Amino acid sequence: MCSRPFQREHALTKLSPAVALMIRKLSRHHPLSPEDMREINALPFVLRQTCSSEYLVREGQQPIRCAFLMEGYAYRQKLTSNGERQIIAINLPGDFLDLQNLFLTESDHNVQALTSGIVVEMSLPAMRNLAFRRPAVGKAFWVATLIEASINREWLLNVGRRPAPERLAHLLCEIQVRVARTDASVAVDYELPMTQEQIGDALGLTSVHVNRVLKTLQKQGLINRDRRRLQVVDWPGLRALADFNERYLHLQQS
Amino acid sequence: MCSRPFQREHALTKLSPAVALMIRKLSRHHPLSPEDMREINALPFVLRQTCSSEYLVREGQQPIRCAFLMEGYAYRQKLTSNGERQIIAINLPGDFLDLQNLFLTESDHNVQALTSGIVVEMSLPAMRNLAFRRPAVGKAFWVATLIEASINREWLLNVGRRPAPERLAHLLCEIQVRVARTDASVAVDYELPMTQEQIGDALGLTSVHVNRVLKTLQKQGLINRDRRRLQVVDWPGLRALADFNERYLHLQQS
DNA sequence: CGGATTATTGAAAAGCCTCAAGAGTAGTGG
DNA sequence: CCACTACTCTTGAGGCTTTTCAATAATCCG
Numbered sequence: 001m002c003s004r005p006f007q008r009e010h011a012l013t014k015l016s017p018a019v020a021l022m023i024r025k026l027s028r029h030h031p032l033s034p035e036d037m038r039e040i041n042a043l044p045f046v047l048r049q050t051c052s053s054e055y056l057v058r059e060g061q062q063p064i065r066c067a068f069l070m071e072g073y074a075y076r077q078k079l080t081s082n083g084e085r086q087i088i089a090i091n092l093p094g095d096f097l098d099l100q101n102l103f104l105t106e107s108d109h110n111v112q113a114l115t116s117g118i119v120v121e122m123s124l125p126a127m128r129n130l131a132f133r134r135p136a137v138g139k140a141f142w143v144a145t146l147i148e149a150s151i152n153r154e155w156l157l158n159v160g161r162r163p164a165p166e167r168l169a170h171l172l173c174e175i176q177v178r179v180a181r182t183d184a185s186v187a188v189d190y191e192l193p194m195t196q197e198q199i200g201d202a203l204g205l206t207s208v209h210v211n212r213v214l215k216t217l218q219k220q221g222l223i224n225r226d227r228r229r230l231q232v233v234d235w236p237g238l239r240a241l242a243d244f245n246e247r248y249l250h251l252q253q254s
Numbered sequence: 255m256c257s258r259p260f261q262r263e264h265a266l267t268k269l270s271p272a273v274a275l276m277i278r279k280l281s282r283h284h285p286l287s288p289e290d291m292r293e294i295n296a297l298p299f300v301l302r303q304t305c306s307s308e309y310l311v312r313e314g315q316q317p318i319r320c321a322f323l324m325e326g327y328a329y330r331q332k333l334t335s336n337g338e339r340q341i342i343a344i345n346l347p348g349d350f351l352d353l354q355n356l357f358l359t360e361s362d363h364n365v366q367a368l369t370s371g372i373v374v375e376m377s378l379p380a381m382r383n384l385a386f387r388r389p390a391v392g393k394a395f396w397v398a399t400l401i402e403a404s405i406n407r408e409w410l411l412n413v414g415r416r417p418a419p420e421r422l423a424h425l426l427c428e429i430q431v432r433v434a435r436t437d438a439s440v441a442v443d444y445e446l447p448m449t450q451e452q453i454g455d456a457l458g459l460t461s462v463h464v465n466r467v468l469k470t471l472q473k474q475g476l477i478n479r480d481r482r483r484l485q486v487v488d489w490p491g492l493r494a495l496a497d498f499n500e501r502y503l504h505l506q507q508s
Numbered sequence: 509c510g511g512a513t514t515a516t517t518g519a520a521a522a523g524c525c526t527c528a529a530g531a532g533t534a535g536t537g538g
Numbered sequence: 539c540c541a542c543t544a545c546t547c548t549t550g551a552g553g554c555t556t557t558t559c560a561a562t563a564a565t566c567c568g
Contacts, residue, residue: 030357060501078411081497086411100404103284103397108404108502132393135386142396143357149403150354150362152410157332157340159414160458164524195546204414209524211548227533243335247314248362418556449514463556465516481565 018047018070018120025094029143029253036134043130045122050113056097057111063101066124069093072117073193077110077201087202089148089155090114090175092182099145102128115193147250154248159204162243164213167203169242172223176232177246181254189231272301272324272374279348283397283507290390297384299376304367310351311365317355320378323347326371327447329456331364341456343405344368344429346436353399356382369447401504408502413458416497418467421457423496426477430486431500435508443485 015023019041026032026040047070050056056067056074069091076088088109091097097111102124131138151174158170172192179190196214197207205213217223222238224231232238269277273295280286280294301324304310310321310328323345330342342363345351351365356378385392405428412424426446433444450468451461459467471477476492478485486492 076407078407080411080415081499084415086414088407088410100400102400103393104400104404104504104507106501106504108504109407132386132389138386138392139357145399145403146354146356146358149399149406150358152403152406153330153332153342153363156342156406156410156413157334159410160340160455161334161338196548197546201414206525207547208526208549212524215548245335247360250358250360250362253358450516451514460557461515462517462558466556469516 015041018045018068018118021070021094022068022120026137026140026144029140029147030136032136032140036136039130039134040137043122043126045120048119048121050117050119052113052116054113055110056113056119057101057107057109059107059110061107062105063098063107063124065121066096066098066102066127067111068120068122069095069097070118070120073114074111074117075114075198075202077112078108079110085201086204087198089151090178090202092178093117094182095148096141096144098124099141100148102131102141102145114198143250143253147254150248150250155202164203164205164209165216166242167205168199168210168213169217169222169238170244171199171203172217172230172232173239173242173244174249176235177249177251181251189229192228192230194228269295272299272322272372275324275348276322276374280391280394280398283394283401284390286390286394290388293384293388294391297376297380299374302373302375304371304373306367306370308367309364310367310373311355311361311363313361313364315361316359317352317361317378319375320350320352320356320381321365322374322376323349323351324372324374327368328365328371329368329452331366331455332362333364339455340458341452343402343409344432344456346432347371348436349402350395350398352378353395354402356385356395356399368452397504397507401508404502404504409456418457418459418463419470420496421459422453422464422467423471423476423492424498425453425457426471426484426486427493427496427498428503430489431503431505435505443483446482446484448482 023032023037023040027037032040050072057063059078071093073093074091074095074097076091077085078088079085091111097119100109101107127141131141154174158167162170175192176190194202195207196210199205200207200210203210214223214225217238218225220237222232222234222241224233238244277286277291277294281291286294304326311317313332325347327347328345328349328351330345331339332342333339345365351373354363355361381395385395408428412421416424429446430444448456449461450464453459454461454464457464468477468479471492472479474491476486476488476495478487492498
C-alpha cells in the first residue's frame with residue numbers, strides 16, 4: 001500500500017505543501033526569483049507514502065527519479081559483503097534524496113526510510129534540465145549536495161577519531177540542531193526514531209555499546225530518555241563533551 | 255619559496271600542460287565542446303609550487319581562489335579540538351581542491367599538500383560563472399564533487415565497519431586503482447608517499463597499529479614494501495581481503 | 509655528519525565486542 | 539481485550555582488537 005502514489009498535481013494548481021517546502025528549503029540555499037519558483041512549481045511530481053525501512057534508492061540502480069523527503073526521516077546506508085551496515089547520513093524532511101545521482105549514472109549507496117513518511121518524486125532529467133535553465137535553482141541544488149558532503153566529512157572525523165561517548169554525543173547534538181531547524185516546536189525534547197542498533201550503525205559501534213553509553217550520558221545528567229524520546233538536559237555539557245561546532249552544517253545557507 | 259607564483263599564462267597562449275590536464279580530466283567527467291575548452295583555457299590562472307605539508311585551504315577561511323592539483327599529492331583533513339586528526343580524502347594530480355567551496359561561503363575543512371607539487375590557482379568567482387555559462391563545464395565540475403562525495407561515503411563504511419587489516423587493504427586498493435588511472439606507468443609497484451602516521455589518520459588507527467598490520471599483510475604475501483615503495487604482490491588476494499568494489503569510484507565518469 | 513622525523517618492537521591496559529539470556533515494548537489477530 | 543510474536547532494550551561475563559607508553563633502530567635532509 002505504501003508504494004502506491006496517492007496524489008498527483010500539476011503546474012497550474014496553486015502551491016501544494018510539497019512544493020512550498022521545497023521552495024522554502026531551496027531559497028535558503030540560494031535566493032530564488034518568482035520565475036525560478038514558478039519553474040519549480042511546474043515540475044511534474046508524484047506524492048508517495050513510504051513505509052518504515054522501505055528502500056527508496058538502491059545501490060547499483062540507474063537513477064531515474066529524484067525524491068524529496070517531505071515527511072518522515074530517511075537514512076543513507078552502505079553494506080559490506082559480509083552484511084555489516086554503515087549508516088552514512090540521516091535525512092530530515094526538506095532534504096533531497098537523489099541529488100547525489102543528479103549527474104552520475106549509477107547509485108553508489110542505498111537510501112532507506114527510517115520512519116513512514118511522504119516523498120515527492122520528480123523526474124531526474126527534468127531536474128537536470130532545470131538546474132541549468134535556472135541557474136539560481138541549480139546553485140541551490142548544488143549547495144544542498146555540498147552541505148551533505150560536509151556533514152559526511154564531519155561524520156568521518158567523528159567515527160574515525162572520537163571515542164564512543166563523544167561520538168554519540170556529537171550525533172545527538174547534530175540531530176538536535178537539525179531537527180530544531182526544520183521544526184521550531186522542538187526545543188530540547190525530541191523524538192529520535194532510531195533503534196539503538198541504527199544508532200550503532202551510524203557511529204560504527206554495536207547496539208550493546210550504544211546502550212551502555214546512552215546510560216552513561218544519562219547518569220552524567222546530560223540527557224534523559226523515555227523510550228525513543230530524548231531530552232537534552234545539559235546542552236552546554238553535551239556540546240562540550242561532543243566537541244560540537246556547527247560550522248560544518250553551514251546553517252546560514254541551509 | 256614555495257608560495258611564490260612562478261609562471262602566469264593568459265588566454266591566447268597555446269594550451270599549457272596545466273590546462274591540458276584540466277581539460278582532459280573534465281572531459282572524462284562530461285563531454286566538452288571546443289568552445290567549452292576554449293573558455294576553460296581563457297580562465298586566468300597562476301601556477302604555484304607547493305611545499306610538502308603546506309596548507310592549501312584552511313577551515314573557516316572564506317574561499318576566494320580555486321586550486322587544481324597538477325603535480326604531487328594532497329589530502330583533506332579535519333581536527334578535533336584536542337588535536338586528533340582525521341584525513342578525509344586523498345587528492346591526486348588532476349583533482350580540484352576547492353570545488354567543495356564553489357557555492358559555500360566558508361571552508362569546513364583543511365587541505366594540505368602531502369608532497370611538494372604544483373597547483374593551478376584560479377578565481378573562484380570566474381569558475382562559478384563558467385559553471386553556468388557553459389553547462390557542460392558545470393556538469394563536469396558537478397560530477398567531480400559527486401565522485402569525491404561518493405569516495406567519502408565508502409571511507410565512512412571502511413572506517414566504521416571494517417577491522418584494521420581489511421581497512422588498510424581497502425585504502426591500498428583504492429590508491430592503487432586511482433594512481434594507475436592518472437599514471438599508466440604504474441602497474442603494481444608504486445610510491446605511497448604517506449607516513450604510517452598519515453595512513454593511520456586516514457583510517458582512524460594509530461601509526462603503531464598501521465605498522466603491525468602492514469607487516470601482517472606482507473607476511474601473508476599480499477604486499478611488499480621497501481621504504482615508501484609499495485608493491486601489490488597478490489592483487490586478487492588484497493582485493494578480496496578488502497572487499498573492494500570499485501563501483502564507488504565511478505570510473506567510467508572519471 | 510648531526511638532528512629530526514619516521515619506523516619498529518614489546519608489554520600492559522583500555523575500550524569495545526561477542527555471546528547469551530531475560531525483560532520490556534509494540535504490533536497483530538483472535 | 540488479551541495473548542501471541544517479533545523486535546528492541548538491558549545487563550553480565552569474558553575475550554579480542556587496538557591503544558598507550560616507551561625505548562631503540564632506521565631513514566631522511568640539509
